[in-house]
Amino acid sequence: MKLLECTDIRKSYGLIKRSEALKGVSLSLERGQCLAVVGPNGAGKTTLLRILGGVIATFQGNLKVRGNIGYCSETTSNYPYLTGYENLNFFGEVSGSSTEVTEVLRKVRLDNDRKLVFQYSKGMKRKLEIARSLILDADIVIMDEPFDGLDPIISKDIANILVRLKEEGKGIILTSHDLYRIQDVADEVYFMSNGKFSRHETLTNFLRLKVGFQDKARNGIDLSFLGRRLLFQNRDVAYLSLENTDQISDLVEEMMRNGVKIKSVGLEPLEDLFMEIFNEQT
Ligand SMILES: Nc1ncnc2c1ncn2[C@@H]1O[C@H](COP(=O)(O)OP(=O)(O)OP(=O)(O)O)[C@@H](O)[C@H]1O
Numbered sequence: 098m099k100l101l102e103c104t105d106i107r108k109s110y111g112l113i114k115r116s117e118a119l120k121g122v123s124l125s126l127e128r129g130q131c132l133a134v135v136g137p138n139g140a141g142k143t144t145l146l147r148i149l150g151g152v153i154a155t156f157q158g159n160l161k162v163r164g165n166i167g168y169c170s171e172t173t174s175n176y177p178y179l180t181g182y183e184n185l186n187f188f189g190e191v192s193g194s195s196t197e198v199t200e201v202l203r204k205v206r207l208d209n210d211r212k213l214v215f216q217y218s219k220g221m222k223r224k225l226e227i228a229r230s231l232i233l234d235a236d237i238v239i240m241d242e243p244f245d246g247l248d249p250i251i252s253k254d255i256a257n258i259l260v261r262l263k264e265e266g267k268g269i270i271l272t273s274h275d276l277y278r279i280q281d282v283a284d285e286v287y288f289m290s291n292g293k294f295s296r297h298e299t300l301t302n303f304l305r306l307k308v309g310f311q312d313k314a315r316n317g318i319d320l321s322f323l324g325r326r327l328l329f330q331n332r333d334v335a336y337l338s339l340e341n342t343d344q345i346s347d348l349v350e351e352m353m354r355n356g357v358k359i360k361s362v363g364l365e366p367l368e369d370l371f372m373e374i375f376n377e378q379t
């Protein structure tokens with residue numbers, strides 16, 4: 098069942114000198130799915146997310162939503178002089194939600210904090226935004242740049258929270274310039290430039306691990322134990338297929354157990370594809 102579906106969304110800004118920020122975009126979101134919208138600055142990503150999240154109400158096109166939406170703002174939409182608990186309690190009460198506040202705070206790992214929101218770090222504010230959509234028991238969580246400006250630990254923490262939400266059957270739409278984090282959470286990537294989607298890919302179609310070897314074996318290193326996961330190999334490198342980035346350490350361990358001496362491990366495919374798509378157009 099589709100949680101959200103939009104077709105031919107168009108949006109122009111300005112009254113006199115109209116500029117078209119979105120020129121007809123369509124996407125659909127299912128339960129348990131995460132869609133990432135990527136693209137250069139000014140492509141129209143935020144405009145699209147604000148339309149999908151109900152923040153912008155004037156646009157052309159068709160938008161169908163089944164369920165309620167939690168729109169997580171990039172900064173914070175919570176009250177600065179209340180604690181996280183008080184904010185969530187308030188939003189819970191006004192929306193008539195029966196979701197347990199302490200349970201939600203535990204889920205986003207803010208349960209041990211008694212600080213006021215204005216004393217929160219950027220990462221904590223981002224987590225409280227997610228918590229708010231959990232309080233509303235939103236079926237669809239929309240996040241603009243959730244990983245922007247966060248240290249790797251908090252950023253991974255937020256990625257893990259989003260993966261858990263998917264497992265609970267929620268749908269997520271996000272934008273990000275962090276192509277590595279996208280690989281951790283997204284199932285599908287929409288490439289946007291100049292107000293349009295130029296490409297749409299399922300992530301597993303291009304998630305590849307490039308492994309460089311220390312020894313240049315004349316007949317190639319025996320990697321038959323990898324089975325179908327081995328996509329390509331020559332004397333220096335091999336390309337392996339991956340379902341998600343969590344599998345990398347297991348794969349590396351397995352190769353080391355089988356006597357393969359590894360020199361380097363790299364994961365660049367999304368970046369490669371990004372460059373390929375957007376360089377073509379400049
Ligand atoms: N409130 C506004 N009034 C007028 N023009 C706007 C407004 N908001 C966005 N735009 C224009 O719409 C276009 C798309 O902007 P948008 O913020 O959606 O891009 P983006 O892909 O989110 O960029 P970034 O990666 O920098 O966040 C840009 O040309 C921008 O100048």
Ligand SMILES: [Mg+2]
Pocket residue numbers: 142143144241
């Ligand atoms: Mg933006």
